[in-house]
Amino acid sequence: MNFLEKRIQKDGRILSDNTLKVDQFFNHQIDPQLMKKVGQSFADYFKNDQITKILTIESSGIAPALMTGLYLNVPVIFARKHKSVIQKNNIYTANVYSFTKKTNNTISVNKDFINSNDRILMIDDFLANGSAISGMIDIISKANANIGGAGVAIEKKFQKGHQYIQKNGIKFLALASIASLDNGKIAFAHSK
Ligand code: G4P
Numbered sequence: 258m259n260f261l262e263k264r265i266q267k268d269g270r271i272l273s274d275n276t277l278k279v280d281q282f283f284n285h286q287i288d289p290q291l292m293k294k295v296g297q298s299f300a301d302y303f304k305n306d307q308i309t310k311i312l313t314i315e316s317s318g319i320a321p322a323l324m325t326g327l328y329l330n331v332p333v334i335f336a337r338k339h340k341s342v343i344q345k346n347n348i349y350t351a352n353v354y355s356f357t358k359k360t361n362n363t364i365s366v367n368k369d370f371i372n373s374n375d376r377i378l379m380i381d382d383f384l385a386n387g388s389a390i391s392g393m394i395d396i397i398s399k400a401n402a403n404i405g406g407a408g409v410a411i412e413k414k415f416q417k418g419h420q421y422i423q424k425n426g427i428k429f430l431a432l433a434s435i436a437s438l439d440n441g442k443i444a445f446a447h448s449k
């Protein structure tokens with residue numbers, strides 16, 4: 258097990274057969290040392306991919322994205338879920354359906370921050386069904402920018418997101434890969 262899998266084993270909690278709670282160290286209370294390692298791991302994996310910017314979605318993607326941006330020495334953009342009142346026209350938008358919450362969210366990014374010269378690394382906390390990644394891809398293509406890769410801290414391999422990313426031929430790294438949360442047990446996939 259790597260550092261993140263060990264921490265998940267120790268402090269993660271299973272909420273249901275498909276939901277893992279990591280708010281003790283990742284997305285509510287945050288362990289900065291752990292998050293540094295997350296950023297270092299992504300940066301190391303994508304260091305030769307000419308990444309110019311990181312893209313994530315608020316709020317839980319920001320911490321891992323920021324640490325990755327620190328190590329790759331590139332800016333970090335987070336897509337907003339609520340439209341800024343100041344920026345109404347100068348934005349790229351995409352629809353993100355949440356399977357967990359059964360809601361539709363419009364995410365948006367200011368047009369000034371992504372252009373056709375960019376090679377974007379998408380970063381997020383969880384990969385479940387891939388709708389967050391799909392929304393980010395939508396924004397990147399509207400900006401005529403290039404996809405440099407995708408990194409997620411925790412993927413739930415039994416949901417659809419992993420296949421979606423593979424199918425699109427995107428260079429991909431999951432730091433912790435979960436094969437199953439069945440019967441109150443966290444089973445890691447150890448594929449990557
Ligand atoms: P998807 O993007 O891969 O399709 O995921 P989905 O719509 O199913 O997930 C909706 C929200 O729930 C996302 O956060 C996602 O990060 C989070 N999520 C998915 N699976 C898990 C899980 O097993 N555990 C936890 N803790 N979160 C999960 P969000 O709505 O964008 O919220 P936030 O980033 O503001 O926290």
Ligand code: NA
Nearest residue numbers: 317318382383
């Ligand atoms: Na998220």
Ligand code: NA
Nearest residue numbers: 284317382383
């Ligand atoms: Na979340």
